[in-house]
Amino acid sequence: MAETASRFTLGRLRLAVQIVMLFVTVYGGTLVGYYTAEKISKALPALSCAYDKLDGAYCVLIPTQHQLHHRVGEAIAQAGQFALSMVIPLAFTFLSFYLFFVFLNKAFCGWICPLGTLQDLAYRLGRWLKRPFRGLSDKAVRRLRPAKWLMLVVLVLALPLMAGLGVTPHVTGDAFCQVCPSRVATTLLTGDTTQLTINQKGALDFAFGALANTLFGFVFVAALAVRQPFCRICPLLALNAAFQRLSPMRLVKREHAKCDKCGICTKACPMDIPEIHREHGAKAFNEDCTLCGRCAEFCPDDDVIQLKFGPVRLFGSSRAYYKARAKGESPQGEIKAVHWVKKMESTNA
Amino acid sequence: MRGAHIVSIALLAALAGPSHAARPPGQGTDCRKVEAEAYTQLPLLVPAGRGDRGRAPYCLANLRAEEAKVRAGAGEPWSVPVAEAGFKVAARQAGNYHWLQAREETPDGVITASTVHYFSNPGPAPTAMLQASKAELEIVPQPLPREHWRYRADETWAFLVRFEGRPLPGAKLRLETSGGTRQVLAADAHGVVRIAFPADFRPAEDDHGGHHGREPGNGFVLAVGHTDEAGRYFLTAFNHKYGQAAGAGRSLGAGLGFLLLGGLLGLPLVLGKGGKNHG
Known part of the structure; x- marks a missing residue:
């Protein structure tokens, strides 16, 4: 049994799945078809970025923010009232999200998310480079936990809705995407540096870009010593956690x-x-x-x-x-x- | 011979010329004015206002037609009546890309104008729509930009020229843009032409004003002519719009600077000995 375990481990299986899914989520459009990503997988509970032209899947946060911005928010702003028809597309997004989610639950985070995999690989690189291990104390872990819920409520739900209502600028319509390190990381993996650049035509655009790149730089250096630094504040982990008891x-x-x-x-x-x-x-x-x-x-x-x-x-x-x-x-x-x-x-x- | 074709494209387009008097297609847009202000004499299908998730108004420019054909996914095309040089296309059940086409037959030949309209609702992938033969002479995008993308300056996109379903190697195409670019391009041996969209935006338009395809765009039209063995002449045009280069108004230097700042903030974690674990 011990010999068997030494050859086949869950850790090795997970790493293999992570590598395969990294290719699928970053370059998969070339395998599954150019248009497939936007057809079947807008509900993927992992940070596969729609800004990546080669990807094979889209993260659920893209349609969630867009529907709150362009459907719910704009409809309320224009009609001055709330109607069930405004939230039906959002309901379908969550329904399709759950159809994916029911099979793997939060294993999307641990096995499929490209940003999770990249942080995992960075941490492995840190071990190879003999960098110190920085574990978080119980207290630090508990203090950090509300951050991901705050990210979900503010960046994914509230700001896109307020952009649709005309309260906040248009750039906040996909506020989370504006600061998401996966957007920068996955597009860089396709050789596209556009998402690394910062928009200089507005103070808020610039601020979002500056925050995103600072976060990206911090996450990938910190990941050499700290395991999964961004996952701890990721709104997708919060969204997944909200449904985890249902799977x-x-x-x-x-x-x-x-x-x-x-x-x-x-x-x-x-x-x-x-x-x-x-x-x-x-x-x-x-x-x-x-x-x-x-x-x-x-x-x-x-x-x-x-x-x-x-x-x-x-x-x-x-x-x-x-x-x-x-x-x-x-x-x-x-x-x-x-x-x-x-x-x-x-x-x- | 091919040179003559290019000339005849311009001539035939000029013959098609400004069409009959026109009134708005339903959104307060005067299609006659749209045609008069068109940046080209080649045939166009011009969006007449923003439309919504299910309907979109269009104007015809530089050709006459009594109906427009609409196709989505693998389904059969349907006709939309043209009234006063305008028509409204409505999505049928599904969204996504719709192929719009108007056709005019003259004693000189056949003119077709095509474009695609994207409805922001779920719908079938446009693969079957693009593969289907929609006219004798066609310019087919290879591929279309995906939902979160668009044609952009400084990007190269491919288009297939085919006649009666078969690629037309060496075909000469004319590219005209609202930014003033005029080019003649040749399709390769497979009938494919690759277009590097020009950064020909005027200073007044040099402002993003948003993202997700909301920024101002230039119009372009790509046209090709061909005479069949029976001596019948065909002219087809595909028009759409393109945005500024993805990097316009953006700074890679600033991006790298903040990336470095973030890395420096994380550096204390990586240097030195290991910290307290799981206190």
Whole structure:
């Protein structure tokens, strides 16, 4: 079992899926068809950017902001009243979003989001460059949590709606996209530097551009030492969290006597979630969880933490798997050189 | 021979000339005025006002027709009556790209004017619409800009010239823009012509004023002529608009500066020894 686990790990499977999906979300238009991205996937619960001309999918935040801006807001401003027909397109956006979401829940964040993958790769680069590990304390994690809800309410919902009402300038009609690091990162991956440039024709345009690029620079340098820095304030994580209890895909943790003295799961968690260590049951599946599965991989006891789809167990912690996994990598993601030396020696022998 | 075709394009267009007296197509737009102010004598289908998510008014310029054909997705085309040189196109159930075409037959030949209109509602991809044969002589965008994109100055876009469904290698096309550009271009051996849209915006228009395709745009028309074996002459034109270059009014230097600032702010996290974990 240990040998099997050393060859096939959930972590390796996730990395493979992440790389494939990075290509699909950034360059996928060339595979699935030039027009497909805007036809089937405006509801993708991951930051695949519509500013990328080659992408194979669109992030749900694009139609959400546009519908609030151009349909709901403008209609209220023009007609002076609210009608059900204004929100029907928005309802369909959320319905199609949920159709995607129901299968993978927040695994979109941990397995598919291109920005999540790029931050993950940056962190791996940081390990390779021997950069320090900066984990967030329980207090810091809890203090940061409201930020993603604030981003969702202000940048994704309120400002686009107010732009449609004519209260705020047009540039706020897709306020979140204006500051989203994924917009800059994914378009740069296609060789397009346009989104890196800053619009100089208005103070607000300039301010949005300056904020976006500063955030982008900070996120990718910080990601060398901090796991998933932007995910902690990402409004899509908040939107996903709002629906996470409705999906059959979930993280399950049962109570275990050893948990109080262990805490390796939180050390392995790229979002530093303390609840996975201290809680069990529904509380352990925290709003910050991206369903990456690292807590289950690094839990040293059998079936204490599981990834489940309805009644089906997809992956569960096991002592044998943990022993094999921990030989090659620390919970924080440091690659253990000793393991590789031993592996090479055994191969040579 | 090809040179003669180019000349005949201009002549035939001139013959088509300003059409009959026209009144508004329903949105207060005088199509006669639209035609008189057109930047070209080549046939055009000109948006007459902004329209909405389901309907859009158009004017005909430089050709006469009693009806316009509309096509969306893989469905059959339908006719829209032309009244006073204007017509209104209405989306049928689905949105997305609609192909609009008007046709005039004269003793000299056949003139067609085409454009595409995008309705901001979900609808089928335009692949089948573009593949379908819509006239004897056609200029087909390869591809159309996607929803969040548009033709832009300094970008190169391809168009296929085909006659009776087959590519027309070496065809000579005329490009005219409202910015004043006049060019003759040749299709390659596959009938494809690649156009680098010119940055020919006038200073007064040199202002974005927004984003998401809301900024001012120049009009362009691409036209080609062809005589078939029976000696019948065909002229077809495709017109649309293009915006300023994506980088116009934007600074890469400032972008890189703020990127560097962000990186510097993150640097203390990366330098030194590891911090306290999971306090």
